[in-house]
Amino acid sequence: AINKQRLWSTLMEMAAIGGTEKGGCNRQALTELDKAGRELFIGWCEDIGCRLRVDQMGNLFLHQAGSDDTLPPVLMGSHLDTQPTGGKFDGVYGVLAGLEVLRTLNDAGITTLHPIEVAVWTNEEGARFSPAMIGSGVWSGEFDLAYGLSRTDKQGVSIGEALQQTGFAGTEPCQPFAVKAAFELHIEQGPILEAKQKPIGVVKGVQGMRWYDLIIDGQPVHAGPTPMEQRRDPFMAQCAIVSELYELAASYAPLARATFGDIKAEPGSRNTVPARLTLAVDLRHPDQQILAEMDAKFRAITKRSCEKFGLSYSIKDEWHSPAVAFNSDCVDAVRAATEHYGYDYEEMFSGAGHDSVYTSRVVPTSMIFIPCEKGISHNEAENATPEDIEAGCNVLLGAVLAMANG
Amino acid sequence: AINKQRLWSTLMEMAAIGGTEKGGCNRQALTELDKAGRELFIGWCEDIGCRLRVDQMGNLFLHQAGSDDTLPPVLMGSHLDTQPTGGKFDGVYGVLAGLEVLRTLNDAGITTLHPIEVAVWTNEEGARFSPAMIGSGVWSGEFDLAYGLSRTDKQGVSIGEALQQTGFAGTEPCQPFAVKAAFELHIEQGPILEAKQKPIGVVKGVQGMRWYDLIIDGQPVHAGPTPMEQRRDPFMAQCAIVSELYELAASYAPLARATFGDIKAEPGSRNTVPARLTLAVDLRHPDQQILAEMDAKFRAITKRSCEKFGLSYSIKDEWHSPAVAFNSDCVDAVRAATEHYGYDYEEMFSGAGHDSVYTSRVVPTSMIFIPCEKGISHNEAENATPEDIEAGCNVLLGAVLAMANG
Numbered sequence A, B: 001a002i003n004k005q006r007l008w009s010t011l012m013e014m015a016a017i018g019g020t021e022k023g024g025c026n027r028q029a030l031t032e033l034d035k036a037g038r039e040l041f042i043g044w045c046e047d048i049g050c051r052l053r054v055d056q057m058g059n060l061f062l063h064q065a066g067s068d069d070t071l072p073p074v075l076m077g078s079h080l081d082t083q084p085t086g087g088k089f090d091g092v093y094g095v096l097a098g099l100e101v102l103r104t105l106n107d108a109g110i111t112t113l114h115p116i117e118v119a120v121w122t123n124e125e126g127a128r129f130s131p132a133m134i135g136s137g138v139w140s141g142e143f144d145l146a147y148g149l150s151r152t153d154k155q156g157v158s159i160g161e162a163l164q165q166t167g168f169a170g171t172e173p174c175q176p177f178a179v180k181a182a183f184e185l186h187i188e189q190g191p192i193l194e195a196k197q198k199p200i201g202v203v204k205g206v207q208g209m210r211w212y213d214l215i216i217d218g219q220p221v222h223a224g225p226t227p228m229e230q231r232r233d234p235f236m237a238q239c240a241i242v243s244e245l246y247e248l249a250a251s252y253a254p255l256a257r258a259t260f261g262d263i264k265a266e267p268g269s270r271n272t273v274p275a276r277l278t279l280a281v282d283l284r285h286p287d288q289q290i291l292a293e294m295d296a297k298f299r300a301i302t303k304r305s306c307e308k309f310g311l312s313y314s315i316k317d318e319w320h321s322p323a324v325a326f327n328s329d330c331v332d333a334v335r336a337a338t339e340h341y342g343y344d345y346e347e348m349f350s351g352a353g354h355d356s357v358y359t360s361r362v363v364p365t366s367m368i369f370i371p372c373e374k375g376i377s378h379n380e381a382e383n384a385t386p387e388d389i390e391a392g393c394n395v396l397l398g399a400v401l402a403m404a405n406g
């Protein structure tokens, strides 16, 4: 069994890098803080004899040799980057639990047959660079390397530049290699496990998600003398579209989601009708067919509203991650480990995207969830109990051992 | 009569400073470009013997001596700052027409009994620093000097700092002095004169206006796993409030105005429900009683919507400029000059705020309008005909001469 106290203090030490006043963490992808967090983690791994590989997208692989090191590794891991108003557990838990598994094996003097690796995927959050999960996305072949390196943040800095600046522009080709099994341990980021009072989620797949930039173009005019009926005001369509998209999500309740995480008005002057509004739209549903219906209705709603108010618009498809079913051998291994430790569990789907969405396309993959307080994530108040943290890591240890020796 | 050609080319020379690709002008208050525009203007005035005074808010007064220079001056003027997507005429026309009046008198060797001054008021637009008309506002006693100097732009630079940086932190006290009469010539920025095909608006007053920052606070949570009904999402209230405020304006049609010029989401991450939305709200009506009703209804709408969605909010009163009636002697002088030149005219109220709103509180003031193309302003396409530009300047000359020799 893993060392609960050590894992907890390792999580807290990492959380101090980018720690916020409200007790959360702001350590966005490929910033100086992310660099510091990665270096801390690499040091810990090297202390127990791991070897580091860094690929062209800055993904890290910490390799612990197996007794037959020519066999494909069992992969653990997740991401170290956070949201701007992020917590201490999202992603980080999956990485540091991987380290805890290696430390536990190391303490017990156990060498597995297969090697074991902990992966740290670059820019999972999609907060600094869109889309999310781009490190694992390029690795799995979903995105070209050139596309990945050229994505820019709001200041215009590209991933390629940020990799150079932080020293994580690795030389390993960013492409799939043979993997026996990949496991990602994560907080649920939703309320189901807490409500059902179960410490473990055996995750069978991930819902489908689509990201868009909706750009609405109007005519900038003076807020005072211009009669209302002569305006082409992007806000007239924006308020109608947002309200209709909430209704759309309600019509596919309870599983559909509609979220608007960001908006920008140009020129952004109080007494001028905006020339342009740019709205970030995030639509999700576990059923790929329904997500396609939501996509079509979103386009129809936007067209109707913009035409009604004499506005032109464009919908930029930022990202589409279809619904995913995980590998059944991996799911079985997680269930078996959970039963071995005697933890209560729920079989479930993930509402959030994870690096496992992309790794599952090319290597056998599944996930393990633990509850988080009130289901709250992407929030500085994100929290999980040391007991659940321990349980999840034990299940990870069990699943990894089964695969690495099987 | 004034020199139409000279006035037009003076306008075009000024418009080149901050000139945009689309033929407009972006010369925001107290930027390096505004500094360059002011210096060009000061040079032109000094060429015909004007003396410069700069006050503590950076307001400029270009003084042309009268035959009895101890008498109070007649004031002309407006502002040289523009919107980010501004045109070539808004404000600038009133300043450069003032110069053209002085040049015309100078050419004809006329010295008036009263001195004549051209005023350039700082930060009229309210685009870089809120509120609008702050230079004339401090001068008239509406705002404290400390308040004026401490207003900041989106980058946190204060007016006081920007005055130091541009060298326009003057030493003259920013306070009213005796003025015989003040006239501000301006494009209408609305469609009335063009629709009625009249070259001159005799402006009798200005509608009331209120600016607010509406801040809606929600709970940042993950866009994927968080059920819609568990969210406290500021956008749910925003779309309802904006749509109800458009209905509110429609219920007081055709004179009421509701405009949302800017909006910000924090933290502004695509897959996180915003923690906070900040919306710039601009409400106007010529009838101060109705504006008060709109203000009360705005507060009630906001309260109801935010409560419905479990959100907290605050309404920051950014600015309130009550409806204004101009001085009847000044209005009469403008009407008389218009009739003297035989121009057709409309008596009207202004939909936009102007420095005259504040000067009218302490010195006799009125305004002259000319049509602008399609009523469009705060837009790079803003336009006016050389004929209307000439007509307005002739009326200014006539009104100023009547007052300066009367």
Ligand SMILES: NC(=O)NCCC(=O)O
Residues within 6 Å of the ligand: A090, A124, A125, A126, A132, A133, A189, A351, A352, A353, A354, B222, B223, B224, B271
């Ligand atoms: N776990 C997580 O926050 N992933 C980011 C991708 C998403 O928006 O679901």
Ligand SMILES: NC(=O)NCCC(=O)O
Residues within 6 Å of the ligand: A222, A223, A224, A271, B090, B124, B125, B126, B132, B133, B189, B351, B352, B353, B354
């Ligand atoms: N003329 C003008 O654009 N004034 C700015 C103040 C306002 O918003 O009305």
